[in-house]
Amino acid sequence: MSLPIAADLIAEANAPLLDALEEDYGALTRQLERRGVDVEAVKARVARFTVATPTWGAGRGGTRFAKFPIPGEPTNIHEKLEDCAVINQLCRVTPRVSPHFPWDMVDDYAGLRDEAAALGLGFDAVNSNTFQDQPGQSATYAHGSLSSTDAAARELAVAHNIECVEIGRKLGSKALTVWVGDGTNLPGQQDLARSLDRYLDAAALVYAALPDDWQMLLEHKLYEPAFYSTVISDWGTSILAAQELGPKTKCLVDLGHHAPNTNIEQIVARLHRFGKLGGFHFNDSKYGDDDLDSGAINPHQLYLIFNELVEAELNPRDGFDPCYMIDQSHNVTDPIESMLSSAEAIVQSLAKALLVDRDALREAQERNDAMLGFRALRGPYNIDVSPLLAKVRVEAGGAIDPVMAYRASRWRERKAQERRAAGSGAGIV
Ligand code: RM4
Ligand code: MN
Ligand code: MN
Numbered sequence: 001m002s003l004p005i006a007a008d009l010i011a012e013a014n015a016p017l018l019d020a021l022e023e024d025y026g027a028l029t030r031q032l033e034r035r036g037v038d039v040e041a042v043k044a045r046v047a048r049f050t051v052a053t054p055t056w057g058a059g060r061g062g063t064r065f066a067k068f069p070i071p072g073e074p075t076n077i078h079e080k081l082e083d084c085a086v087i088n089q090l091c092r093v094t095p096r097v098s099p100h101f102p103w104d105m106v107d108d109y110a111g112l113r114d115e116a117a118a119l120g121l122g123f124d125a126v127n128s129n130t131f132q133d134q135p136g137q138s139a140t141y142a143h144g145s146l147s148s149t150d151a152a153a154r155e156l157a158v159a160h161n162i163e164c165v166e167i168g169r170k171l172g173s174k175a176l177t178v179w180v181g182d183g184t185n186l187p188g189q190q191d192l193a194r195s196l197d198r199y200l201d202a203a204a205l206v207y208a209a210l211p212d213d214w215q216m217l218l219e220h221k222l223y224e225p226a227f228y229s230t231v232i233s234d235w236g237t238s239i240l241a242a243q244e245l246g247p248k249t250k251c252l253v254d255l256g257h258h259a260p261n262t263n264i265e266q267i268v269a270r271l272h273r274f275g276k277l278g279g280f281h282f283n284d285s286k287y288g289d290d291d292l293d294s295g296a297i298n299p300h301q302l303y304l305i306f307n308e309l310v311e312a313e314l315n316p317r318d319g320f321d322p323c324y325m326i327d328q329s330h331n332v333t334d335p336i337e338s339m340l341s342s343a344e345a346i347v348q349s350l351a352k353a354l355l356v357d358r359d360a361l362r363e364a365q366e367r368n369d370a371m372l373g374f375r376a377l378r379g380p381y382n383i384d385v386s387p388l389l390a391k392v393r394v395e396a397g398g399a400i401d402p403v404m405a406y407r408a409s410r411w412r413e414r415k416a417q418e419r420r421a422a423g424s425g426a427g428i429v
């Protein structure tokens with residue numbers, strides 16, 4: 001393996017922080033033991049948790065107005081893999097990347113898989129892209145893809161998804177995430193029922209091509225780029241489609257794809273109840289699909305979601321094993337720093353949820369003691385678990401303070417000398 005950051009550098013960055021970490025970890029351990037927590041068990045579960053990084057999040061994002069690239073940002077899949085390896089080396093929770101096609105297309109996927117493995121990385125769910133036309137494309141997605149009124153566009157979208165599965169097989173992936181931008185901007189533009197029929201018929205063709213040990217993850221989104229209606233608008237449509245398509249289809253919850261104030265944790269519980277919780281796109285949002293850093297706006301919501309995930313783990317259904325992925329757009333930060341900070345926020349939520357006294361919670365719920373139920377759930381949220389997370393990271397070879405260790409590595413400055421400048425075209429990439 002040829003990892004991008006020298007182990008010495010991480011050790012050097014950790015050295016001045018080790019004593020304080022021991023002290024803080026000791027204090028936290030004593031506090032948790034007083035509460036009856038099995039600290040080693042929590043630590044072991046935290047150490048096992050992983051979340052994938054998105055290749056498309058490795059470069060500077062943008063809005064439809066502008067994108068402001070930074071020197072040294074990655075401009076191809078090879079450079080993106082390198083940056084994702086840096087993230088994983090420092091935080092030790094992101095050993096897989098989720099690629100997006102055709103953005104990440106190469107000629108040699110076996111070679112790409114080896115390249116990733118040499119960086120300590122594997123591949124998570126592959127994402128298809130039928131929300132943009134590619135140069136020279138034989139039919140347009142302007143009126144939709146899997147749900148288009150144009151049979152040629154539907155066929156193209158089906159073929160592209162199947163091609164993504166083929167690529168994914170070469171990369172060692174086991175899931176296809178399907179998000180379509182299909183929908184309408186004006187009432188009357190399309191028949192709301194027939195567009196879903198067309199989607200289901202086309203998605204069934206993709207499903208038929210899915211290997212037995214694969215999953216197809218359906219991502220719903222209430223608006224954007226279509227602003228009046230979307231074909232897979234909400235978790236209800238998503239689960240109905242997943243049920244109709246078959247057991248290998250599950251739902252993927254992107255945290256930014258709901259109306260503000262939606263009770264996402266309840267959606268998580270509902271999807272799990274019916275064995276259809278297949279994956280997550282973690283991010284945070286204030287208004288819409290803002291794709292902000294996980295935990296940046298509403299860390300409490302993230303905690304409540306993880307509370308449901310811990311419940312789901314304790315009461316598994318249908319081989320509960322969701323794909324956890326980050327899906328963010330980093331418009332004002334160095335993407336590596338945002339993903340380090342996001343990974344920390346995500347694991348933090350898991351660790352806190354693991355601290356919940358489930359017996360006390362259950363008992364309060366049985367007795368309809370609303371206040372004690374609330375306290376059982378809220379208590380752990382207020383505990384600072386960062387020493388435990390840092391301890392897990394250090395033991396795995398990572399950094400106590402990943403962002404500061406990253407800055408000390410001067411990775412971006414070094415890459416600025418080597419990499420070609422990224423374009424500043426507006427849009428998502
Ligand atoms: C969408 C959705 C998809 C992502 C694209 C780039 O809003 O979240 O998951 O692949 O953006
Ligand atoms: Mn998403
Ligand atoms: Mn999105």
